[in-house]
Amino acid sequence: MSNPFVNLDDVAFDDIEENGFYTSRRALFSAGIGARKLGYNLTELPPGKSQCPFHSHREEEEMFLILDGEGELRFGEQRFTLRRHDVIACPTGGPEVAHQIINTGKTPLRYLSLSTVSTTEVCEYPDSQKIGVFANTSPNSHLRKLFRAEGAVEYYDRESTEIPERDA
Numbered sequence: 247m248s249n250p251f252v253n254l255d256d257v258a259f260d261d262i263e264e265n266g267f268y269t270s271r272r273a274l275f276s277a278g279i280g281a282r283k284l285g286y287n288l289t290e291l292p293p294g295k296s297q298c299p300f301h302s303h304r305e306e307e308e309m310f311l312i313l314d315g316e317g318e319l320r321f322g323e324q325r326f327t328l329r330r331h332d333v334i335a336c337p338t339g340g341p342e343v344a345h346q347i348i349n350t351g352k353t354p355l356r357y358l359s360l361s362t363v364s365t366t367e368v369c370e371y372p373d374s375q376k377i378g379v380f381a382n383t384s385p386n387s388h389l390r391k392l393f394r395a396e397g398a399v400e401y402y403d404r405e406s407t408e409i410p411e412r413d414a
């Protein structure tokens with residue numbers, strides 16, 4: 247078994263996103279130290295950037311610890327100034343707990359992320375009116391779909407309501 251710990255100075259940034267405003271580096275290390283029910287990563291944001299769109303989770307609860315830098319937390323309809331050693335709780339729910347961290351400073355913003363891990367997740371994106379559905383129920387079964395919220399259909403849409411014929 248590998249070590250049940252890692253020093254944040256030694257982690258490798260293995261998830262790099264460069265998509266305009268959404269530019270970040272993340273070191274995903276939880277599985278490497280044996281975590282099973284919690285996910286951990288170290289995130290680094292350049293000035294003026296965010297790691298992901300404004301969103302909320304229905305299954306996974308998150309916590310963030312600001313290690314270095316300055317930023318802003320969008321949380322529901324509020325905005326908060328962030329600084330070193332701030333701890334942020336992001337419980338599950340709808341748009342009222344949607345969240346996003348933005349680097350508003352002049353130096354990289356670094357924070358430790360911790361979350362529960364669920365095999366299924368539903369995320370809402372209030373700014374873009376999207377819904378994300380994610381499931382990883384086995385090594386060979388992955389579902390990742392995003393939908394526009396206005397594309398909702400009725401429960402029986404495209405379902406036949408006729409009684410099926412039985413073979414005699």
